[in-house]
Amino acid sequence: MFDFGVVTNWIDLFLRSNMSENMALFVEFVLVGFAILAVYAVLALLLIYIERKVCAFFQCRIGPNRVGPWGLIQSVADMVKILLKELIKIDRADPVLFRIASFLVIIASICTFGAIPFDPALHAVDFNIGIFYLLAVSSLGVVGILLAGWSSNNKYTMIGAMRSGAQLISYELSCGLSLMTIVILSGTMQLSEIVNQQSEMWFLFKGHIPALIAFVIYLIASHAETNRGPFDLPEAESELTAGYHTEYSGIQFGFFYLAEYLNMFIVAAIAATVFLGGWMPLHIPGWEGFNGIMDKIPPFIWFFGKTFFCVFLALWIRWSFPRLRIDQLLHLEWKILMPLALINILLMALCVI
Amino acid sequence: MANLIIFICLAIFIVIMSLMAVTSKKILRAATYLLFVLIGTAGLYLLLNFHFLAAVQISVYAGGIVVLFIFAIFLTSNKGDMIDNHNKKRILYGIVAAVAGIAITGFALLKHRFLNYSDNPTIAGDQEMNMKMIGEALMGTEKYQYLLPFEILSVLLLACIIGGILIARKR
Secondary structure, eight states, rough: OOOOOHHHHHHHHHHHHHOOOOHHHHHHHHHHHHHHHHHHHHHHHHHHHHHHHHHHTTTTOOSSSSGGGGGGTTTHHHHHHHSSSOOOOOOTTHHHHHHHHHHHHHHHHHHHHHHHOSSSSSSSOOOHHHHHHHHHHHTHHHHHHHHHHHOOOOOOHHHHHHHHHHHHHHHHHHHHHHHHHHHHHHHHOOOHHHHHHHHHHHHHHHHHHHHHHHHHHHHHHHHHTTOOOGGGGGGOHHTTTTGGTOOOOOOHHHHHHHHHHHHHHHHHHHHHHHHOOOTTOOOOOTTTHHHHHHHSOOOHHHHHHHHHHHHHHHHHHHHHSSSOHHHHHIIIIIIIHHHHHHHHHHHHHHHOO | HHHHHHHHHHHHHHHHHHHHHHHHHHHHHHHHHHHHHHHHHHHHHHHHHHHHHHHHHHIIHHHHHHHHHHHHHHOOOOTOOOOOOOHHHHHHHHHHHHHHHHHHHHHHHHOOOOOOOOTTTTTSSSOOHHHHHHHHHHHSSTOOOOHHHHHHHHHHHHHHHHHHHHHHHHH
């Protein structure tokens, strides 16, 4: 079974043998930062392509098929286009906040991205408080969206931002509660430890019914947190043109766009890590031969397989359901999902005891 | 050494952002600079390897309080509102409050005997505060454990929520 430990250890040894320890550490930090940004950008291109293709198949179309074989280079071409576009100055907008907003959104997204365990050796931020860190940092994005809506000097962006704020703040609750259910089961918040504990069986199966309920609640709530699918009120294109990022152009719009797609990936990755075992292969206790075969598949393929399965679920929901109204949206969260998540935590506590 | 450089960067960032927060004429900008001050403080906690406090700082202040501030500003102020120039009385009060604040914090800083920089166990490296310890301290009933204050605080918060709903629903 191949994991990236070989590569990272080699880089570490190479750097340490060539320079002092502090310098080597510093170079490694910079390299990790670059790697995260590069993977972030590449994944965004890939996700945009997947989204357009899957959407096309759901609507009985072919999707992008002109640029490159099966339209594979389409999103690269789009990226070049967006990099070359002019940044339009908005009349009577607040230029400082207008700039800061797009950065806040993408910084929150990158910070969460860094904490995802892609592979036993590819795990940049592994705090003791893993899950709590994810929840904390992702909450920064709300501020960015609110500021974007306010500083654009536009009614549509303002309404979009207010809707988005209400939506994100309320769905964060059941998102956090459903993750807490698994923290109760595993007894730790550290993501690497959570993955290691699933070596016998994934938490989805190990945690009986409460884990299953938590998984469903997490999928719904996190889907709402990404502002997509039936929950895309903040940017409902038929009412608000494009919601809170109506006035953004060029790469600043690109930041919102990137953050939206990567947030979809990030919540899918968290769902895969916490409920489906992350990079841990499927093991069934007692079936030694089967486990041996599963171990032959490298961990990062397991991780990306599970994550893209969750991404596909998100796309499936997005292109199958009509948009909710704002009162239906808040009703769903406060009267259905959150009480359910609270009861579910009690159930899980009973299971663990 | 590296710790010192990071500390100096964070300190300069926090000081500049605090100055901008109090001197900004637009109230929403002031709130944004305040957000950066709070994030910088979280950076200080990270530097001390107290990750839990850093995450609490970000999720409570950046994710909660600042969002609350921004909502309050949205709902109460008009676009383009500028803060008026203060009258003399207010400036005087401000100076008195600032001097008193500096005196109190300065007194505490000078009076308190700090650990030697190198004696601090968390400086050495990977000794982060264990989440399990924090959880047991919060939820335990023995000495130096805080179940009762924790529960009292949650009752207080519940009272606040009920009060807020009552005020909002008054017909």
